[in-house]
Amino acid sequence: MSSEPILSVRNLERRYGSFIACTDVSFDVWPGEVVAIVGESGSGKTTLLNCISGRMERSSGEVRYHMRDGRFPDLEELSEAERRFLARTDWGFVHQNPADGLRMRVSAGANVGERLMAIGQRHYGDIRQTASDWLERVEIASARIDDKPVAFSGGMRQRLQIARNLVTHPRLIFMDEPTGGLDVSVQARVLDLLRMLVADLGLSVVIVTHDLAVARLLSQRMIVMKSGHIVEQGLTDRVLDDPRHPYTQLLVASIPES
Amino acid sequence: MPDIDTTVANTGPLLSVSGVAKSFTMHLRGGIRLPVVANVAFELQPGECVVLGGPSGVGKSSILRMVYGNYSVDSGQILIRQRGDGEMANLATGEPRLVLALRRDSIGYVSQFLRAVPRVSAVDVVAEPLVARGVERDVAAKRAGEMLERLNLPSALFELPPATFSGGEKQRVNIARGFITDHPLLLLDEPTASLDATNRDVLVEMIREKLGLGTAILGIFHDMPVREAVATRVIDVSAFSARDAA
Numbered sequence: 493m494s495s496e497p498i499l500s501v502r503n504l505e506r507r508y509g510s511f512i513a514c515t516d517v518s519f520d521v522w523p524g525e526v527v528a529i530v531g532e533s534g535s536g537k538t539t540l541l542n543c544i545s546g547r548m549e550r551s552s553g554e555v556r557y558h559m560r561d562g563r564f565p566d567l568e569e570l571s572e573a574e575r576r577f578l579a580r581t582d583w584g585f586v587h588q589n590p591a592d593g594l595r596m597r598v599s600a601g602a603n604v605g606e607r608l609m610a611i612g613q614r615h616y617g618d619i620r621q622t623a624s625d626w627l628e629r630v631e632i633a634s635a636r637i638d639d640k641p642v643a644f645s646g647g648m649r650q651r652l653q654i655a656r657n658l659v660t661h662p663r664l665i666f667m668d669e670p671t672g673g674l675d676v677s678v679q680a681r682v683l684d685l686l687r688m689l690v691a692d693l694g695l696s697v698v699i700v701t702h703d704l705a706v707a708r709l710l711s712q713r714m715i716v717m718k719s720g721h722i723v724e725q726g727l728t729d730r731v732l733d734d735p736r737h738p739y740t741q742l743l744v745a746s747i748p749e750s
Numbered sequence: 751m752p753d754i755d756t757t758v759a760n761t762g763p764l765l766s767v768s769g770v771a772k773s774f775t776m777h778l779r780g781g782i783r784l785p786v787v788a789n790v791a792f793e794l795q796p797g798e799c800v801v802l803g804g805p806s807g808v809g810k811s812s813i814l815r816m817v818y819g820n821y822s823v824d825s826g827q828i829l830i831r832q833r834g835d836g837e838m839a840n841l842a843t844g845e846p847r848l849v850l851a852l853r854r855d856s857i858g859y860v861s862q863f864l865r866a867v868p869r870v871s872a873v874d875v876v877a878e879p880l881v882a883r884g885v886e887r888d889v890a891a892k893r894a895g896e897m898l899e900r901l902n903l904p905s906a907l908f909e910l911p912p913a914t915f916s917g918g919e920k921q922r923v924n925i926a927r928g929f930i931t932d933h934p935l936l937l938l939d940e941p942t943a944s945l946d947a948t949n950r951d952v953l954v955e956m957i958r959e960k961l962g963l964g965t966a967i968l969g970i971f972h973d974m975p976v977r978e979a980v981a982t983r984v985i986d987v988s989a990f991s992a993r994d995a996a
Binding site for chain 2: 687726737
């Protein structure tokens with residue numbers, strides 16, 4: 493067991509005027525761990541994800557990240573340039589709608605290669621080769637490398653977004669309902685791909701989902717949110733098989749037995 | 751198993767349960783409380799196969815699930831000897847990370863049902879606990895194949911996902927997955943329920959080998975011949991039942 497969390501959240505709160513989107517949120521993410529944040533629409537889970545990934549300002553609380561150089565600063569202590577560098581290299585963010593995470597009018601290869609150029613790679617042949625390898629890894633034929641994502645199906649776009657995120661070997665990935673917009677059959681393939689990549693690369697992941705089956709399949713640990721508060725957290729199978737809080741019991745009782 | 755860790759043997763119990771109570775509060779049913787067990791206390795020594803006995807619904811599976819960290823406990827402690835340093839860790843109050851580490855290194859579990867992950871082959875399902883511990887994928891897959899072969903799973907099924915397998919085939923995948931590692935503590939929840947006589951005998955043989963290596967086994971066996979063949983001791987769970995007190 494490594495002894496330091498990669499991300500540490502303490503007493504996080506985000507208000508919109510007098511409305512509290514999330515409050516009193518504390519948890520750690522450990523290296524190689526997948527943490528699922530579940531809850532219904534409006535429970536504050538997406539706000540929480542945006543705050544801990546530095547995409548949205550928080551009202552109060554701490555979010556610390558373990559940098560590659562060993563520092564463990566609050567994200568607010570980092571300069572804008574440092575934060576942007578983190579977001580481009582050490583982190584990934586997989587959006588529910590691939591169009592939010594891709595550039596739809598440049599080729600698939602360029603979508604993947606762009607992240608490599610952001611970390612200083614300049615050799616065209618190398619970039620193209622790496623992009624091609626990653627397309628294969630997410631099960632997109634490398635012959636499609638010059639096609640634009642507008643010509644791709646929803647599932648392919650989502651797999652391309654995943655490749656774009658992983659090409660820089662990030663350590664921490666945030667995912668917002670990554671399979672939410674996909675047909676069930678397509679969903680299974682994307683989930684399976686995510687599960688394998690996360691295990692192979694030893695990634696840490698914070699994934700927001702309203703789908704308990706997705707949480708069961710991907711995560712080791714689960715955080716249940718309701719009305720902006722964490723109502724229960726623990727091992728994923730413990731929370732799902734022995735839910736304690738009334739709201740968690742309601743969620744679990746609402747899924748058909750499989 | 752060449753890499754069995756013998757340092758944990760002969761150093762006291764591998765599992766020590768004391769004062770454990772469990773109830774369920776059903777918030778969707780007006781908050782009624784269902785007591786399951788109370789004052790559960792027992793120990794497992796290396797090389798012992800302890801069978802949880804008693805009628806259906808008395809709390810046998812719940813005890814097994816608590817020892818695996820799958821159910822929470824209301825009170826009491828569940829001490830498990832950690833494979834690395836030999837220290838006792840309290841799983842009952844442990845953080846999720848502790849429970850995950852104990853599952854990786856110290857506690858194996860064969861459940862009644864296989865929760866199959868779509869698109870993952872039988873051989874990979876079985877190899878996974880070894881891969882999680884850093885064994886090379888090829889080596890783990892080879893060992894997984896040997897386990898499945900021993901349990902007479904047709905080799906044509908090795909590369910297929912178990913979702914479409916029969917009950918007995920799934921159970922054998924589950925058994926292979928549970929037995930592939932050298933966890934000092936192994937939990938078995940009715941592992942023979944869907945097995946034919948031949949495979950039941952294979953399992954009995956596998957259990958005896960584990961016991962010979964110093965593994966402690968805690969199990970539920972409704973199958974009397976199997977129980978008699980492997981049990982070193984039976985604990986009557988009725989003694990811990992909290993149902994009457996309610």
